[in-house]
Amino acid sequence: MIFQCEDLERALQSPELMPDARAHADRCPRCARELYLWEQISQAAPGLHEEWESPGLWPRIRAEIRADIAARPAPSPWFRWGRWALAAAAVMAIALFLLRPWKTTSPGHDFLTDDALKEVQQAEAAYAKSIDKLSAVAGPGLEQSPSPLAAAYREKLLLLDSEIEELKATVASNQYNAYLQAQLASLYREKQKTLQDWLQNAKRN
Amino acid sequence: MVGVSQLTLTPGMNIEAFESDADLLAACRRRDVRAFEQVYQAHAPRLKSIAFHMTRNRQDAEDAVQEAFLKLYRAIDGFHGQSAIGTWLCRILINVCYDVQRKRQREADPEENPTPERQVEGEPTLAVALRQALMRINVRHRLVFLLFEVEGMRHSEIASILETPEGTCRAWLFEAKRELKRMLSEVRS
Numbered sequence: 001m002i003f004q005c006e007d008l009e010r011a012l013q014s015p016e017l018m019p020d021a022r023a024h025a026d027r028c029p030r031c032a033r034e035l036y037l038w039e040q041i042s043q044a045a046p047g048l049h050e051e052w053e054s055p056g057l058w059p060r061i062r063a064e065i066r067a068d069i070a071a072r073p074a075p076s077p078w079f080r081w082g083r084w085a086l087a088a089a090a091v092m093a094i095a096l097f098l099l100r101p102w103k104t105t106s107p108g109h110d111f112l113t114d115d116a117l118k119e120v121q122q123a124e125a126a127y128a129k130s131i132d133k134l135s136a137v138a139g140p141g142l143e144q145s146p147s148p149l150a151a152a153y154r155e156k157l158l159l160l161d162s163e164i165e166e167l168k169a170t171v172a173s174n175q176y177n178a179y180l181q182a183q184l185a186s187l188y189r190e191k192q193k194t195l196q197d198w199l200q201n202a203k204r205n
Numbered sequence: 206m207v208g209v210s211q212l213t214l215t216p217g218m219n220i221e222a223f224e225s226d227a228d229l230l231a232a233c234r235r236r237d238v239r240a241f242e243q244v245y246q247a248h249a250p251r252l253k254s255i256a257f258h259m260t261r262n263r264q265d266a267e268d269a270v271q272e273a274f275l276k277l278y279r280a281i282d283g284f285h286g287q288s289a290i291g292t293w294l295c296r297i298l299i300n301v302c303y304d305v306q307r308k309r310q311r312e313a314d315p316e317e318n319p320t321p322e323r324q325v326e327g328e329p330t331l332a333v334a335l336r337q338a339l340m341r342i343n344v345r346h347r348l349v350f351l352l353f354e355v356e357g358m359r360h361s362e363i364a365s366i367l368e369t370p371e372g373t374c375r376a377w378l379f380e381a382k383r384e385l386k387r388m389l390s391e392v393r394s
Contacts, residue, residue, distance in 0.1 A: 048258070048335065049355050050253065050258070054267055058249075062238060
């Protein structure tokens with residue numbers, strides 16, 4: 001193929017024509033400039049990716065999700081009655097299974113849940129204590145730093161603390177709810193991660 | 206019901222990862238907040254950047270990402286894994302950003318001059334010129350350019366996000382680069 005200047009645009013769309021285009025550009029300064037600029041655009045483009053810290057964004061999204069869960073419309077009366085009927089049947093079945101009036105009961109079956117709860121509470125206390133230690137290390141630097149990043153971290157930690165307190169109050173009235181316990185665990189992990197992120201960030205700077 | 210082993214709190218433990226997309230999607234459908242957090246950790250940086258380029262404002266970009274996640278959360282039952290969850294989220298985000306743009310256009314005072322493009326200190330001249338030229342090209346061409354050249358997405362992903370044939374996406378990318386090249390040539394000459 002005899003490559004001419006008019007073929008350049010077509011070559012930019014068809015990789016198989018690029019070797020010819022390059023050979024032509026070696027002899028044609030105008031096409032060489034065009035080709036150079038074309039490649040420069042692709043090379044400069046990744047530099048336009050924008051990245052910035054936003055430690056408060058996920059806690060905001062999570063709070064909105066939780067609010068959404070809380071604000072879900074109540075099911076229709078029919079559905080509610082149906083659920084009550086199902087729940088009543090389930091309670092009856094469990095009661096019959098546990099009491100087994102037709103048999104002598106063997107002790108010790110319902111202690112497993114209590115043991116598990118005790119284990120969770122002990123682990124939670126140990127975890128909270130270790131986070132307190134981490135807070136003591138991160139605290140002075142975080143409180144005194146005037147940077148906007150430190151302010152964002154402070155805001156996030158405040159949000160987390162208030163969510164932890166709120167959830168702890170809910171858990172206290174429903175201790176056997178595994179889902180709530182898991183949510184509380186997740187909040188503690190988030191707080192730990194935030195403190196660690198801040199400390200790493202402080203170390204870098 | 207969550208097992209006790211999952212509830213035990215170990216200091217230093219990280220958020221458990223859902224290993225496959227199917228596990229992650231199943232957990233999202235159960236409304237497991239940890240699964241949404243994993244989706245957030247994986248996709249937020251790219252989503253923030255895309256939203257920033259579409260809204261031209263970091264606060265609006267964060268608000269758009271937040272809104273996109275809420276929409277994802279509310280509509281997760283309607284998602285059947287036709288594409289990757291990140292692809293779907295990106296499509297939601299782009300629609301949210303269009304809403305933000307429309308809202309901003311309604312609110313804008315016609316007498317007011319548009320915000321001039323900022324120049325980042327130390328940014329190479331070509332990047333500055335490219336950033337400015339990008340704002341002046343066709344919206345669809347710009348979007349494909351952003352997703353492919355700036356964010357490094359594949360044509361197949363972009364086609365899925367924009368619900369457009371892959372060939373059309375390639376053509377739009379070519380048009381975007383051609384428009385940008387023409388504008389940059391004008392600036393240089």
